[in-house]
Amino acid sequence: MxxxxxxxxxxxxxxxxxxxxxxxxxxxxxxxxxxxxxxxxxxxxxxxxxxxxxxxxxxxxxxxxxxxxxxSLKVPALLTVSGAARWEILRWQALADGMQDATASRLLESRRPAEQQSAENIRRQEEKIARSLKYTEDHLHSGPWLVSDRFTLADLVMAVALEYIDFRYPHDWRSRHPRLAPWLTGVSARPSLIETRPPGMEKK
Structure with missing residues (x-):
């Protein structure tokens, strides 16, 4: 492949x-x-x-x-095959992808010539990101994982989304979400995340 x-x-x-x-x-x-x-x-x-x-x-x-x-090619599965946990994981993936979409849209708008930029569009994307960060903070469990008692696709995609925000829209979201910040620190220490960080990404 x-x-x-x-x-x-x-x-x-x-x-x-x-x-x-x-x-x-x-x-x-x-x-x-x-x-x-x-x-x-x-x-x-x-x-x-x-x-x-x-x-x-x-x-x-x-x-x-x-x-x-x-x-699907190899166990253990990071995306549960069926049941409530599967839909929970897919919901996290939808949220993470949406956060990345909003971050990319904000970035592209900010790169347009100043006279062509839409302040309203930038504001709307930033509001989407802010609401998503709050949702994630509010739905964290007491343990290290978003779903169940192990690392799943939910943790993978949300960590990528949060690091992408740091990369393309750096701002102090950690002070407003004190539970989310250490959660990301734990997940982003996995070798798979460290090895795939893009050039220029500064680890917070």
């Missing part, structure tokens, strides 16, 4: 962490979706990363699809 994507995409990083956690044989190919000679449009008609080329020639795209496929 070959995983195509960029070093800075949190959606690609999510997949790379799962590959490391499960010790799967999967080659990582750095590919810029915006480059003129990019292989991405031929793999994914949406022109987005990540894209996973399977050994049989098929290609999977969109990170939730890819992580579920890869998770």
């Amino acid at each position: 070959k995983l195509y994507g960029s070093l800075t995409s949190p959606y690609v990083r999510k997949v790379r962490i799962l590959v490391r956690e499960k010790n799967l044989a999967c080659e990582f190919v750095v590919a810029d979706a915006w480059a003129a000679d990019s292989p991405i449009p031929a793999l994914n008609p949406l022109g987005k990363v990540p894209a996973l080329a399977l050994d049989n020639g098929d290609v999977l795209f969109d990170s939730p699809v890819i992580v579920e496929y890869l998770d």
Whole structure:
């Protein structure tokens, strides 16, 4: 298998962490979706990363699809197969992906020429992020994991989302969420997260 994507995409990083956690044989190919000679449009008609080329020639795209496929290849599962825990994990993944979407939208808006920027759009994205941080803080359990009594996809995706906020929208969210800050410190110490941090990401 070959995983195509960029070093800075949190959606690609999510997949790379799962590959490391499960010790799967999967080659990582750095590919810029915006480059003129990019292989991405031929793999994914949406022109987005990540894209996973399977050994049989098929290609999977969109990170939730890819992580579920890869998770199915080897036990133990990071995404519970059925029951209430599965929907809880998927809800965390939806929240984490939305936080990353909002962070990326804010970043792109802020990079536009000053006279073309929408202060309203930036404010709306920041409000989404703030509400999501509060939701996460409010729904933390007493233990180190978001769901059940072990590391799951929920912990993986939320840690990636929080570190992406630090990377692309650095601000002092920790002082307002004192339980969430140490939770992230614990999860982000895993080797899989350390090894996949993109160039330029400063660990808080």
